[in-house]
Amino acid sequence: MPTLITYFIHLFLFDFMILGIWVFKKVEKFDFCHDFATGFADSNDTHCSSLQNSIQFDTKVDNLMPKISPTGNPQPLYPLLAPSPLSPFTITNNTTPKLSGLCSLDFDAINTMMSMTAIDCFTVFAPYLANVVCCPQFEATLMILIGQSSKTTKNLSLNLTLAKHCLSDFDQILISQGANNSLQQICSIGPSNLTEASCPVKDVDGFEKLVNTSKILVNCGNIDLVNECCQETCQNALTEAAKDLASVSSYDFDAMGIRHPDISNRVINDCKNIVLRWLASKLEPSRAKEVLRGLANCNLNKVCPLVLPNVGPVTRGCGDEISNQTSCCTAMGAYISHLQKQSFLTNLQALNCAASLGKKLQKENITNNVYKLCHISLQDFSLQESGCLLPSLPSDATLDRYSGVSFLCDLNDHIPATWPSISHLPPSSCNKTVKIPALPAAASGQRGLYNSDVMFLLLYVITFVLVTIH
Numbered sequence: 001m002p003t004l005i006t007y008f009i010h011l012f013l014f015d016f017m018i019l020g021i022w023v024f025k026k027v028e029k030f031d032f033c034h035d036f037a038t039g040f041a042d043s044n045d046t047h048c049s050s051l052q053n054s055i056q057f058d059t060k061v062d063n064l065m066p067k068i069s070p071t072g073n074p075q076p077l078y079p080l081l082a083p084s085p086l087s088p089f090t091i092t093n094n095t096t097p098k099l100s101g102l103c104s105l106d107f108d109a110i111n112t113m114m115s116m117t118a119i120d121c122f123t124v125f126a127p128y129l130a131n132v133v134c135c136p137q138f139e140a141t142l143m144i145l146i147g148q149s150s151k152t153t154k155n156l157s158l159n160l161t162l163a164k165h166c167l168s169d170f171d172q173i174l175i176s177q178g179a180n181n182s183l184q185q186i187c188s189i190g191p192s193n194l195t196e197a198s199c200p201v202k203d204v205d206g207f208e209k210l211v212n213t214s215k216i217l218v219n220c221g222n223i224d225l226v227n228e229c230c231q232e233t234c235q236n237a238l239t240e241a242a243k244d245l246a247s248v249s250s251y252d253f254d255a256m257g258i259r260h261p262d263i264s265n266r267v268i269n270d271c272k273n274i275v276l277r278w279l280a281s282k283l284e285p286s287r288a289k290e291v292l293r294g295l296a297n298c299n300l301n302k303v304c305p306l307v308l309p310n311v312g313p314v315t316r317g318c319g320d321e322i323s324n325q326t327s328c329c330t331a332m333g334a335y336i337s338h339l340q341k342q343s344f345l346t347n348l349q350a351l352n353c354a355a356s357l358g359k360k361l362q363k364e365n366i367t368n369n370v371y372k373l374c375h376i377s378l379q380d381f382s383l384q385e386s387g388c389l390l391p392s393l394p395s396d397a398t399l400d401r402y403s404g405v406s407f408l409c410d411l412n413d414h415i416p417a418t419w420p421s422i423s424h425l426p427p428s429s430c431n432k433t434v435k436i437p438a439l440p441a442a443a444s445g446q447r448g449l450y451n452s453d454v455m456f457l458l459l460y461v462i463t464f465v466l467v468t469i470h
Contacts, residue, residue: 097176103166105158107173109148110141110285117141118177119399126180128383131305132344132394133407134180135187140292142170143273146194147280147288154204156277157196164191178399197270199242200249207278210248211241220279223291225393229298230430234291238279242271294393297346301392304353306342306381308360311335315364322368329374336380343382347389347410350378354417357381362420369419376417 107114121134150156158166167184175181184190196202201210219237228234246267276295280288317324317331345353354371361370370376382389388409397407 095176097169097172099169099172100165103162103169104153105145105149105166105169106152107145107169110145113141113144113285113289114173115177116396118174118179119405120397121174121179121183121186122397122399122405123178123180125397125405126183126186128344129397129407130186130343131300132346132349132390133397134183135189136293136296136300137289137396138183138187139189140289140296142167142189142194143276143292144280144285144288145170147277147282148285150204150277150281155202156204156207156274156281157199157202158194160191160195163194167191167194193273196274198264198267199245199271199274200267201245201271202274204278204281207245207274211244211275211278213278216241216275216279217282220291221283222287223294225290225294225297228294229301232298235295235298238272238275238295239268241275242268245271245274297393301346301348302352304349304356305345306339306353308353308357309335309338311357311360311364314361314370315366318361318366318368318370322370322373325373328370332370332374332376336376339381340383344388344390345382346392346394347378347415348392350381350389351418353381354378355420358418358420371417371419378415378417380417 117137120129120137126134146156146158167190171181171183174183180186201207216237220234223234224231243263246263276292279291283291314328314331314335318328322328339353354376358371379389391408391410395408397405399405
């Protein structure tokens with residue numbers, strides 16, 4: 001019997017080794033610093049030389065991809081996600097941050113979340129994960145920090161002087177744990193974002209006297225991450241509460257002498273931040289983070305975050321009813337390659353980018369479907385030469401001292417880009433009448449289709465690997 005068991009173990013290891021060798025041949029290495037250095041801050045230049053040969057990208061095999069028609073509308077799929085095998089942790093060789101000693105916020109209350117934020121915004125990766133992972137996490141952590149601290153301070157905002165000290169300390173703690181040192185610039189956040197701005201209410205007592213707090217907790221205490229973006233249950237409750245706060249000192253009189261609230265969108269948005277901080281004070285930090293990140297996803301998935309440059313070269317290559325297909329696709333490929341240097345995208349963002357670029361080309365009288373002609377897929381709009389789309393509900397990055405930084409990519413991302421039609425409404429995950437390529441449907445609490453083949457899928461995990469972390 002031991003001999004038989006040993007035989008099967010050897011057979012399994014041999015088969016796994018053969019499969020591993022085959023997969024290894026599918027691995028493509030790319031020059032991160034040469035191809036994607038655009039947008040790096042000078043402070044990150046020193047990281048490039050050490051990363052140049054240490055990052056690898058595992059390609060996906062076509063037979064794992066669903067067969068999807070570019071014009072059909074099949075049933076949505078659960079995302080085939082490359083599962084992250086690692087758990088977040090605090091970097092053990094971190095430096096001691098130099099703090100001002102003047103900030104009254106309770107950083108210890110969100111120590112675990114600070115460590116996660118440092119990983120999500122890890123050094124050279126921060127600019128490329130900025131709009132989908134890093135900045136939403138950075139903003140949520142600040143919101144929760146002020147909210148949790150309000151239990152003691154009884155204030156939901158900071159004055160500008162205190163905000164400068166606290167934001168500086170916040171940055172120093174993150175940098176000491178490996179985060180990028182330019183997060184304020186990358187995420188466009190300054191000390192004023194920690195104040196009440198134009199909202200007339202900033203203290204907890206005043207807030208709770210004016211707002212229906214139970215309604216906020218019922219609608220936002222545990223949001224449906226899949227349906228919230230379309231149903232806007234929590235978002236409507238937040239807006240209503242923000243209007244209640246904004247109306248305190250913003251009144252106008254009509255011709256009959258009756259007072260009416262005169263509220264600008266700016267004041268409402270500023271008060272919405274106050275509402276979110278209060279909500280963060282009533283939830284456990286982990287639950288508050290889930291809510292804030294979920295709401296952020298609703299906003300980021302509505303737009304295309306890419307800067308679309310002039311389409312002149314594509315217009316010239318694809319003009320005259322595309323008389324020369326080779327020239328057209330060459331021009332289109334060169335254009336797309338510039339987009340791939342900007343940022344990682346979610347699958348829904350890529351859909352919006354495809355629509356935006358298609359509209360720009362149509363305005364230049366390019367009416368033929370160049371996406372179909374040149375085999376452009378949604379993954380082509382995201383960072384990396386071979387493309388990598390994040391799920392519509394991006395997860396946090398993970399970091400291991402031996403394996404490096406990794407994050408989940410959507411393995412169902414090889415979907416043909418949709419050429420916009422004048423007769424159809426803009427693409428939207430909420431518009432059930434629009435026929436768009438089936439995108440992986442986000443599944444609450446699920447991390448993909450995992451079964452007995454999970455070890456096989458692990459071979460295709462899409463990761464950025466830092467071979468050595470000092």
